[in-house]
Amino acid sequence: MVPDNLRAGVTKNTRFETVIPRAYLEMAEYYDTAIVPASVKSPDDKPNAEGSVKFATTWILAALRSFHFFSLAEAKEAAAQKLEELNNRPFQKRVCSRRSAYETEEKEFMLPLPEGPFEPAVWATAKVPNDYCVSDRINRYSVPFDLIGERVDIRITKNMVEVLFHGSRVAYHMRLPKAQRDPVVIPEHMPEAHRKYLSYTKDSFLSWAEPIGPYTLQTVRHFLMADKEPEQGYKYCASLMRATDRYGRTRIESACERVLSFSSVPTLRNIQTVLKNGQDKVPLNSGPQIPVSQAKRCHGITRSADAFRKGGINI
Structure with a gap:
């Protein structure tokens, strides 16, 4: 059976050019043969090939028209037997048969077939x-x-x-x-950056964060478990690894510690902000202590009800 993409034959055939579909031309090259299109409209050279096919098809179908087959294999076997009978049947106007004509006139010009059949593309x-x-x-x-x-x-x-x-x-x-x-x-x-991404796994990120410190490990675990799939957090973990190459492990651990001190949901943006501003270098709880007496008098913009009781507090 001829594939659908090979049925079209020649796309265009004029006196100036012949356009053959790529798949059809590929089949001809595979079998080491040439495609010679027939002339347009009513070609005299086309019936020589198609007439024989039509005659064989009509003869075989007519001979098997009264038979009943219950499988495709049976029909193929019967058609093959009738084809052998047709090939050995003598011509009406020549003293030979189709088989003997092939063996004496055409066989020596036949080329060997490739090892495997052509696969249409x-x-x-x-x-x-x-x-x-x-x-x-x-x-x-x-x-x-x-x-x-x-x-x-x-x-x-x-x-x-x-x-x-x-x-x-x-x-x-x-x-x-x-x-x-x-x-x-x-x-x-x-590219190199994408190739490196293939090596990322959940365990590799955890193994990288564990030696740095507990706060970095906690941050990486949050990145990997915040969404439905760990792969959704690979981008944040990889960015944190690149930040380690720039700022060092100590500063990364301090930045993660500071972010976790005021939020249970660390983000990469907060960590980068802490690193850029140098807040990771300032120890936690190291701000100046305000005396209690001043703390009571400093209310800022918002004041409680005590500020207005008995004339308020003199500032």
């Missing part, structure tokens, strides 16, 4: 998006990240997804039959 063209993944309409597959914004050719078969750029293959993936949540990504296709 669907071709498509797409622009590589920012996530450097292309789609086969079921799953998404990675290409080298430096092709972002470029147009590539995608060759899709039953078991393979192949990506070509300017005629050269740049990516190759085994095609997945079922839809997957995550794209199929080859680490070599990713």
